[in-house]
Each structure stands twice: as C-alpha cells, then as structure tokens.
Amino acid sequence: MDRLEIPLSRPDLSPLEEQLVLTALRSERLAMGPMTEEFERRIASLAGVAHAVAVSSGTAGLFCVLTALGLGPGDEVITTPFSFVASTNVILQVGAKPVFVDIEPVSLNIDPGLIERAITPRTRAILAVEAFGNPTHMDAYANIAARHGIPMIEDCCEALGTRHTGRPAGSFGRAGVFAFYPNKQITTGEGGVIVTDDDHLAGLCRSLRNQGRPIDPTGRQRWLSHERLGYNFRMSELQAAVGVGQMRRLATILERRNLVAKQYIDRLSAIPDLVLPTVDRDTEMSWFVFVPRLGVDYTREERDEIIDGFRAHDIGAADYFPCIHLLPFIRERLGTGPGQFPIAESISSRTIALPFHGQLTEREIELVAQTLELLLGRNTFSRR
Ligand SMILES: Cc1ncc(COP(=O)(O)O)c(C=O)c1O
Structure with a gap:
C-alpha cells in the first residue's frame, strides 16, 4: 500500500500493546496460551455470547462456521452482493452456491423484504453482512431464518462494538465472525474471532481451527489425535496480545x-x-x-x-465496495451480470x-x- 499524507486507515496502537506482546514473547508460550484465552473471553463478553474462538482471519472464521454447519455442494446460501468479497468467497470455498439478494439503500444491508422470494428448497443458510458496521435488519434476518428453520450467520467482521435495539453485533446469528485486519476498529495484525451461543458449533470450530483435534470433556485438545479434516487457523499469542491490549482500550x-x-x-x-x-x-x-x-x-x-x-x-x-456479482470470476462461475441488483450497483458506483x-x-x-x-x-x- 502507498504511504499517503492522510492515509485511508491507521491502527490505534499504544505502549500497552507493545508491553503485552513483550510479555507474550518472554513467556515463550507463543501459541494457544493465556493471551488467546483472555482475548476470546473479552470478545465473548462484548458480543454477549457464551463462546469465542480466535482464528487466523475473518475469512478463516467464516469458513469454519460454514464447514461446521455442514454446508456444501448442492446448498444455497443467501447473501449480499454489497460486501467485501470474502463473505461470498467462503460460500464458494465450501462448495455451496451464493444467492445474492439486493440491498436497501439506507443501511446498505440486504433488503429483508426481498429475502423470502430468493428462498428455495435448497436454501440452507442466510449469510448476512453488517456493511460498514451497520447492524440494521440483523433481527429481521434472524427471524426469517428461524421461520425457515435455517441458520443466520452474521458476518460482523466490520461491526465490533456495534449495537442494534440494545443487542451487540455477534449476538444475532447462530454464529458471528469478527475480523481484525489493521483497518478494522481494533486489530491483531491479522485475525478473526467466531462467536456463538451454540456449544456444539463452538466445539466443532475449535476442532476445525486446530487440525481436527478432538475436544475432551475438560475443553482441552489432545495433541496427536485427529477426528476430522481440520485446518491450521490458529491465532498466535503475539497476535492475541495485541488484541488484548486493543480490547482493554x-x-x-x-x-x-x-x-x-x-x-x-x-x-x-x-x-x-x-x-x-x-x-x-x-x-x-x-x-x-x-x-x-x-x-x-x-x-x-x-x-x-x-x-x-x-x-x-x-x-x-477508495471505492468501497465493488459489487461482488460483477467481479469477473464471480460472473464466470455464477453467470451473474449487470442489472441484476440495481440498488447495490447504483450505490457501489457512487461510494x-x-x-x-x-x-x-x-x-x-x-x-x-x-x-x-x-x-x-x-x-x-x-x-x-
Ligand atoms: C465484510 C467482511 N467479511 C469478511 C472479511 C474478511 O476478514 P479477513 O480479512 O480478516 O479475512 C472482511 C474483512 O476485511 C470483511 O470486511
């Protein structure tokens, strides 16, 4: 990225984060330690949920959630064309099909009035995004999802600390995912956290982020036993230390x-x-x-x-966001094109x-x- 006199974004880091990183370094516990635990506790408390699972990025977190929910080929997931591309990429990465629904022009989130007509017998989830951190309609999406017996997944990557009708971002969906790239409200350099009240889902996500290791009844994972196809989506203690400092401030x-x-x-x-x-x-x-x-x-x-x-x-x-359905690789894969989501297209061309x-x-x-x-x-x- 260019270094401009007035940059588009800038992280807010202080001596506290420096000191916590040093503490983590000197502890020689560089992965899966007390910093990660404190970071998870603080995020869970902010989102008002029982579980938080720290991962290596927001994208990794969303991928874990979709995988843990068993989404795959043949499944459709309703989502927004007006978002950062990762919210659609993860649907494609698990082999499911993104079904875009146009946005409404005030909140810039999916228009709740258009969701029902996009639901088919193959619809298995709604992946809603809090565009630019705006949580409007999250309760409406959760209600629609509940009526159809499918989960609402909250991509709250841009929404840490936002509240709607008194409820915090991350508490509306079956699971939510925050992200901590340096342009976000707080950063860990790279990183994400999955939040959920669902014990089973949280356990699965913990296992998926850690090479498919099993969860024993005490919550500890046995190191060389692997129960499922897993990934290394762990957050390091150094990243978590930055996150702990950011959360304290x-x-x-x-x-x-x-x-x-x-x-x-x-x-x-x-x-x-x-x-x-x-x-x-x-x-x-x-x-x-x-x-x-x-x-x-x-x-x-x-x-x-x-x-x-x-x-x-x-x-x-910058031109936040180019419409996802108009990105050449998405057009090629899904056969989408101009004119399909006129509100998103019109707004995206003027932001x-x-x-x-x-x-x-x-x-x-x-x-x-x-x-x-x-x-x-x-x-x-x-x-x-
Ligand atoms: C809406 C949205 N979803 C997903 C992501 C992905 O997060 P990350 O960059 O940490 O993978 C971001 C962050 O950039 C985002 O803004």
Whole structure:
C-alpha cells in the first residue's frame, strides 16, 4: 500500500500493546496460551455470547462456521452482493452456491423484504453482512431464518462494538465472525474471532481451527489425535496480545472513532451532492469506515476521477465496495451480470471511502472536506 499524507486507515496502537506482546514473547508460550484465552473471553463478553474462538482471519472464521454447519455442494446460501468479497468467497470455498439478494439503500444491508422470494428448497443458510458496521435488519434476518428453520450467520467482521435495539453485533446469528485486519476498529495484525451461543458449533470450530483435534470433556485438545479434516487457523499469542491490549482500550478507541465520524458529518452535511451515512435510531454505531456517496446523477467514471483526485492530493480514498456479482470470476462461475441488483450497483458506483481512523485531526478532516469540495467543483465545471 502507498504511504499517503492522510492515509485511508491507521491502527490505534499504544505502549500497552507493545508491553503485552513483550510479555507474550518472554513467556515463550507463543501459541494457544493465556493471551488467546483472555482475548476470546473479552470478545465473548462484548458480543454477549457464551463462546469465542480466535482464528487466523475473518475469512478463516467464516469458513469454519460454514464447514461446521455442514454446508456444501448442492446448498444455497443467501447473501449480499454489497460486501467485501470474502463473505461470498467462503460460500464458494465450501462448495455451496451464493444467492445474492439486493440491498436497501439506507443501511446498505440486504433488503429483508426481498429475502423470502430468493428462498428455495435448497436454501440452507442466510449469510448476512453488517456493511460498514451497520447492524440494521440483523433481527429481521434472524427471524426469517428461524421461520425457515435455517441458520443466520452474521458476518460482523466490520461491526465490533456495534449495537442494534440494545443487542451487540455477534449476538444475532447462530454464529458471528469478527475480523481484525489493521483497518478494522481494533486489530491483531491479522485475525478473526467466531462467536456463538451454540456449544456444539463452538466445539466443532475449535476442532476445525486446530487440525481436527478432538475436544475432551475438560475443553482441552489432545495433541496427536485427529477426528476430522481440520485446518491450521490458529491465532498466535503475539497476535492475541495485541488484541488484548486493543480490547482493554476499546472504549477509548471507539469513542475517538465516533468523534471523528461526528466531525465528518457536521462538516460534510452542507455539501449538496453528497449522501452521508445514515444511522438508524435503534443503532449505536461503532464506525469501521466513513463512506459517503455522490448524488444519483454522478457516473462511476466521475466518482473514480474524484478518488484519483484525492490520491493526487496525497489523501487516501477508495471505492468501497465493488459489487461482488460483477467481479469477473464471480460472473464466470455464477453467470451473474449487470442489472441484476440495481440498488447495490447504483450505490457501489457512487461510494467514496474517505480517510477514517481515530487519530484523524480536525485539521485533517477540514483538508479532506476542502479537497472534496474542490474536486466536486472541478467536476461540475467540466460538465458545463
Ligand atoms: C465484510 C467482511 N467479511 C469478511 C472479511 C474478511 O476478514 P479477513 O480479512 O480478516 O479475512 C472482511 C474483512 O476485511 C470483511 O470486511
């Protein structure tokens, strides 16, 4: 990645994380130790669930959950075309078929009113994503899934700390998965955590992440016995140590991000060509990214020029997210194409992720806003 003057994202790391990594290193317990256990305990408590299973990435976590639920060839999984590609990739990786359902334009999550008509006798799960951390409709998806006797899996990779109707992200589905890449609310460098109240599912995920080792009644795994096809999806103690530090400082980290989002909203709300992120009254947002979009009369090319313009001014900006159903390899595999999910397509062609992290200063926010005004003004001028 380029190093820009105002980067798109930046992790919030402190001497506490450094000290905890050193403690883990000096303990010589570098895998599956007390740091991983504390990290799991803290994530389970935040999500209000019984179990948390730390894994090597969000993708690995989602793959474990789908595998543990027995999803495979012949099964259909309802999901969103407006997400990071991993939420669809894991469905393909277990051999099942992603069935996309269009989003609604406020939360940018799957439109609950469109799900029923996509359900067939082959539908085995709903894999819902909290797009940009927004948990709206998670309760609706869980209700629909329950009515059809199928699990709802919550891809809450972008939603650590978010709450909807008083319930935390990670508590809506049969299982949820958080991710900790450095652009997330908190990071472990790379990493993920599966959360669930389902004892059996949690046990299976623990086994899958650890080479298929069995779980004995005390919760310990015997080292050289293997009961099923497993994987090495373990998180190291060094990664978990970073995560423990981040979780101990979570309130401060989220508060800073919340403040930056508020400052952006205050500063940008007067720009006429911009649609700002909308947060439902029932939602306590934990901000992952800050992604406004241009008005409906802007083309994808104009949006891309604005993103390039930001970069020319040494400011990070990006087109979060390209529609998954339009990625060439997905089109080839699933026969999808333009026009199938018009809301997702229209929104995806107009979004601009702006620099967003907790250390962003008011001066930097002002600089981003002025650059956006300049680029929008230039665009208006060239249209004349
Ligand atoms: C919605 C969504 N799903 C899945 C993932 C995958 O997480 P990871 O990058 O840790 O594999 C991410 C993270 O980038 C994500 O944003």
